[in-house]
Amino acid sequence: MLEAIKRFFEQFWTQFKPPRSFSWQTLIFLSLFSWGMSLLNSVLTDTEFVQDFLATMGWFFLTLGVGWALADFKIEFLGLKIYPGPWITGALTCTFLFEGLREEFPALPFVSWPLISAAIAAVPKFLKRGPEFKVPDAKGRQELVILFLVSIILSCWFSFHFLLQDWLGDYPSILADRFDRSAFVINTASPRVSDSRGVLILNLAESIVIDELEGRSLAETELWLFNVQSRVADIEKQVLDRISFLEENVLWNLEGSVSGNAPRYTLNLQAIWQGPSSQTGGYFLQKPCSITQQPVRNPPAASPPTVSQIECNPISDLIPLNPITASSQGS
Template sequence: MIKLLQTLWANISSFFFPSDYYAWQTLIYLGIFSFTMSWVARLTVGRGLTVNVIATGGWIFFALGIGWFLEKSKKRLFGIPIAPWVMGAIACLYFSGFMPPENWTISLMTWPLISVVIIALPAFFTWELQPKMPPPPVRQHLILLTLIALLLSNWFQFYFRLQNWFEAYPSLLADDFNHSGFVFRVSDPPLEKARGIVLLASAESEITGALNNTPWPYVERWLLGLDERLDTFATNTIDSLTSPQESDLWRLQAHSDALDNGSYLLNLMAVWSGPASTKDGYYLTKTCEVQPQTIVAPSPETPPGAQPPPMAKVECALATPRTPGQPALS
């Protein structure tokens, strides 16, 4: 047991306290010391050039020490050395401290390029910082790495661009990505993300509140001015959407058809004219039926012997089917 503890302590001490000062541990300790001194200087004199210089030295020592350790221990990921990529990540983390927090994506997009620069430096400079020309196989290898880094940076940038679009235009999340070559959906399309659902629900509530339990002659007069009423209501509703950038891409349309039984069929349509998987966009439809209901018992205001006017009843379907293209209104 004592031998085991002695062996364990010997391994730990040799790992943290190397016999030679020319080791990666020395750089790590110099980095920790620089970070500590920078915090002491910050607490005493505040922010300034001295604090930044000391902290920068700590980042340099820490990055070199980590890279030295990973390269010495032959750490590989799928056969690729990870030391320069980790050093590049540390460098990006350092530079992100000089940028606003919302711009952290720039650090991630530049990480592959900075990592390739770290890989290329030993090929173009000697230990005495004298420039040299790498042999053709090394140059070919560096060119391939640069192209791969550019591809990774472009993919990172494309991902963040898509996320910004989805945040600014959440209705895009309700679209169909089955034919997309680069966007893969892991769940069913969230149709409720489409702000057209909000428009149709608000229109249903407005029409129900305006026509339900009202005399039938009033309903017929109200439907004559349906387009003007709908335009005013749609303007107020679209302006109140949580994603104002979509305001110009949604519009509300409707038309009414008289049925043989005396009822009216209202087709409410929220039309999306923004980016879509179909050529001419799409529209969502909600169908409402306005029916006349005969009043059996007359009200006290009804004159004697007079038949009370029928009252309106509004019923709307729950489904909001999606149709590609633009609606053809008659």
């Protein structure tokens, strides 16, 4: 067993032995040594400053070693020569620089990665043997311009991705809309009404209406329906207090209207979306609730002979809102 382990390390050392004292292999071994010392420090003394310093030096040596090792490595694809070294080195640099900021600014490493990689790739263009500074020739300057323009485009796309994720986190109802006219966004899944927060608002409003009207007399029900606007406004406040806070909550408006005559009324609850939409005026969701009177078996002397019973239909699909109606709703 010991002999096998010895042979393994001998083969490993033969394969990765630095050809000279200053080489990329030396930097890789220095990074492993630094991380090993950092781990040993955490086990023995747990000195946070020393541990962080050694870990930082490990990342520093690793980044330099990988960049050096891949400096001349290239991949030919469709007649193009691709040098992945700067991009890998840039990824390691971003990981090293922004490790402590990843939770607070998750987009920063990704947005910075193409720009830092382009800067790393540009350094050899300005150096010659010595090393001495030089001005790139016309072809080199053209390559640098193309390189940085491509890097800026990639950074913009990464930034756009995280911007969309933030929007969807604050305004999840956007997913219920259509993206077929968007020039940048493609929704791989079919839009679902259930993605709209209006569904939750209407379902909670339904439960509150049932609690307030179920079992009431016809006179009490008609009084409630006569003041439907103020009642629905109170229900809207209750619903917003019950649901979790999101930025899009202020963009929802709950409305109600009554149609029909005694003893059968229809209460139309509408959740109106006033946020960004593929429709010019936005859209709304509707849940009609039928209010009927049911006889009471063996009612007490002072009780009404009939009481209200409520039955609500499923929520409608997204209904486009007329722009004129939308502006009046907003005002």
